[in-house]
Amino acid sequence: MADPGKKTYRVLVLSVIKHAYLPDAVAAHPRFALVAVADDALRPDWTHERNQKYADMHAIPYCRNVEEAFRNFDCDIAVISSEAERHCDLAMRAVRAGLHIIVDKPLSPDVQECQSLSELIKQSGLKGMVWNRNFLPALIEARLALSEGAIGDLLAVHCDFYFSKDAGPPKETETMGSPPIDWLDRQLEAHADGSDGGVGTQPMGELQIEGIYPLAYINSICSSPFERVVASTATHFHQANVDNQVDDLAALSFVLENGVIGSLAIGRIGAASHPDIGEIKLHLIGTKGALVVSEARPEVGLHYKDQPKNEFKNIRIDNDNDFLLMDAFADALDCGTELPLDIETACNIARIIDAAQISANEGREVKIS
Structure with a gap:
């Protein structure tokens, strides 16, 4: 601490x-x-x-x-x-x-x-660390439950990771003949609400931008390298993604080297799709039971007169993720302890995402090298 x-x-x-x-x-x-x-x-x-x-x-x-x-x-x-x-x-x-x-x-x-x-x-x-959300309260509790044998040996894992945020105009709402949306211009515009994680001249889909978060969850829970992956991607919600040929929705199925099977569904699905920030859950199946973990918990609902329409009604509480990440970094510098997401692990996750994109493009299973 x-x-x-x-x-x-x-x-x-x-x-x-x-x-x-x-x-x-x-x-x-x-x-x-x-x-x-x-x-x-x-x-x-x-x-x-x-x-x-x-x-x-x-x-x-x-x-x-x-x-x-x-x-x-x-x-x-x-x-x-x-x-x-x-x-x-x-x-x-x-x-x-x-x-x-x-x-x-x-x-x-x-x-x-x-x-x-x-x-x-x-x-x-x-020492090097990549930013992550592995110390959210729900993730800490999930790892504790697994370590204590609450569901026995882990057999399978699934993660839903959907952000209910807009990314410019919805798909196919632009008038015929409109010029393609410039990726960088759109990201600069998104800075106003903090949703500019994809800023840059190189367009990136949601799997590339956000995929490290859920894959880091799975890595921290399963403690095993990924062996192979099958994936499909789509551009379903946002015109900027259509114009720049990058996904806003992706689905992965994978096998880990320790035999655990898993899947991930991820996307930026539009503000109208969900009353809160989005459906972000882990489903864990073991030899003695199952566990469903909602990333947002614990949270409280806040509702009041003349509340702005764009304000999220549910507020996360007891969330010390950022402080605990920096605590972990200080401990690593002081004592040489392990980091929650070091550069090597983040590099391995980049390989998983790259393999998933190859799989989606070529329609085949890809072994992760």
């Missing part, structure tokens, strides 16, 4: 240009202090504006030269919240400069980049 009497780690924020939950979580923990924001000088104006705004909010400097920031600010850790396509480049530069890293999800849409980063950090002896 957090010990304010121990060293406070100095943190450099690299390119905080999307939702800021990651650097905010770092700043909220007593063992970590944000020292500066940095990015490359030749980035577009909108990235500099967002970086400067975040730096001003925290009363820290913004440096438009990443290598200069490495030299001048004497930091221990780099926190990376850039476009996903830049995650690994910034992370590898930080590791080469001797910094531990915390990277926003997904690690990268490029599996080879993930592999290169995984090998580099292993050689360096530094």
Whole structure:
């Protein structure tokens, strides 16, 4: 647990240009202090504006030269919240400069980049973590129940991971002859409500953007590598996904090396599809029983007069996920303990997602290498 009497780690924020939950979580923990924001000088104006705004909010400097920031600010850790396509480049530069890293999800849409980063950090002896939700109360309870033998030996697992959020105009609502929706423009627009996880010039489907969350759940529960996968994907809800030829809905069936079978259904299914944030559940079947875990629990419902239509009515409580993740990172730095989602594991999840996309494109089972 957090010990304010121990060293406070100095943190450099690299390119905080999307939702800021990651650097905010770092700043909220007593063992970590944000020292500066940095990015490359030749980035577009909108990235500099967002970086400067975040730096001003925290009363820290913004440096438009990443290598200069490495030299001048004497930091221990780099926190990376850039476009996903830049995650690994910034992370590898930080590791080469001797910094531990915390990277926003997904690690990268490029599996080879993930592999290169995984090998580099292993050689360096530094610590690296990818942001995750493995310490949500429901996930902690699920792992505890399994460890205590509540349902016997695990045989099968299924995860529903649906976000009831919009992503621009619904499919086929644009007028005939309208130009295709530009991916980056749409993501910049989405920044207003924090749903810009896919920001960047490279379009990404929901499986690539969000798939690491449920696959990290399954990895933490099953403690076994994935062996093979069969998948199908669709573009069912959002015109931006249609125009950019990326999925907003996917289904995976898989087998783990320990014999556990599983499946995942994932998608961004539109605000009208669900009264809450979406259906996010784990179904676990064992030799002695079964367990259904709702990720959102515990939660309370909040309803009042003139409540905004877009405000979620249910509020999660007793959720210390972000604090516990940073606790785990501090323990890893202090004592060398394991991380809840290290770079190697995140790289393996990137391989699963890549294999699933190959399976969906080619209509066949794919062995995960």
